[in-house]
Amino acid sequence: MxxxxxxxxxxxxxxxxxxxxxxxxxxxxxxxxxxxxxxxxxxxxxxxxKTVDDSYYELDRDKTSTSKGNEIKVNPIEDTISVLVMGIDDDSARQLGSARTDALIYLTINPKEHKINMVSIPRDSYTTIVSKKYNGKDKINSAYTYGEEQATIETVENLLNVPINYYVTFNFDSFLEIVNALDGIEVDVPVSFTDTNTLGTGEVHLEKGKQLLNGEEALALARTRHIDNDIKRGERQQ
The missing domain is CATH 1.20.5 (Single alpha-helices involved in coiled-coils or other helix-helix interfaces)
Structure with missing residues (x-):
């Protein structure tokens, strides 16, 4: 078996x-x-x-040319480039709908010498506005109202007779996010002062001296008009 x-x-x-x-x-x-x-x-x-796409504004002109039609080709790795920094006085809560450039800084970056030079353009500078919506003179900070980045860039090019290769625009929200993402920035506050916060619902108080500022504090220092003049304000924004 x-x-x-x-x-x-x-x-x-x-x-x-x-x-x-x-x-x-x-x-x-x-x-x-x-x-x-x-x-x-x-x-x-x-x-x-989506964030990058939404943050980019296409200008109605050749990216490598000035408003005067002179073609300017640059290699940002080797050539000195120019950037227009525009800080607009608006945020998601205010929704002004007619924002102006509270800060306007023209800067150049020299990659070979590792240098950045900046000049602040006073917001009340009276000049010719280059825009399809307006033909005349006004304060330069109003150019953004007449044509946003397009009008502001071409107005600055016309005023300074310089090319602008790149630009960056930010509002109060962006400013707060940038500074907070860096865990604050160290700044030498020129004088002690108190000013309103972003939303106007409270106050920000800063003491004189070098210290680490968060986004709300840094914005208060950049915006305040009560401690010096518009020229010094431009320096603080830089």
Whole structure:
């Protein structure tokens, strides 16, 4: 009478099935984590891309030319470039709808000498506004009202007779986020003062001397008009 070997075979199959179950129990959570990571990464990329796309304003002109039509080609890795920094007096809460440039700084970056030079343009400078919506003279900070970045850049180019290769625009919200993302900035506050906060619902008080300022404090220092004059205010904004 032959011995039945099925129990032995069944035992081996059972061991194999158990190993497969263990492998699946290990692999499935890993695959879920990988899939979740990829999905989250794709979501972050999409959000970042949307933020970048939303923050870019296409100018109605050749990016490498000035308002006078002179073609200016630059290589930012090797050539000195110019940037117009525009800080507008608006945020998501105020929603002015007719913002002006509270800060207007023309700067040049020399990559070979590792130098940055800045000049603040007084907000009340009376000049010709270059805009399709307005033909005449006004305070330079109103150029943004007549044509946002386009009008402001071309007005500054016309005033200073210089090319502007790049620009950056930020409002109060952006300013706060930038400073807070840097964990504050160290500034030598010229005098002790108290001024209203961003929303006008409270006060910000700063003592004289070098100290670390958060976004709200740095914005108060950049905005206040009660401690000196418009020239000094431009220096503080720099």
């Amino acid at each position: 032959k011995k039945n070997k099925r129990p032995t075979t069944s035992h081996k199959v059972g061991n194999k099935n158990n190993r497969n179950k263990i492998i699946l129990m290990i692999l499935i959570p890993i695959m879920i984590l990988v899939l979740a990571g990829v999905t989250y990464g794709a979501k972050l990329y999409a959000e970042a891309k």
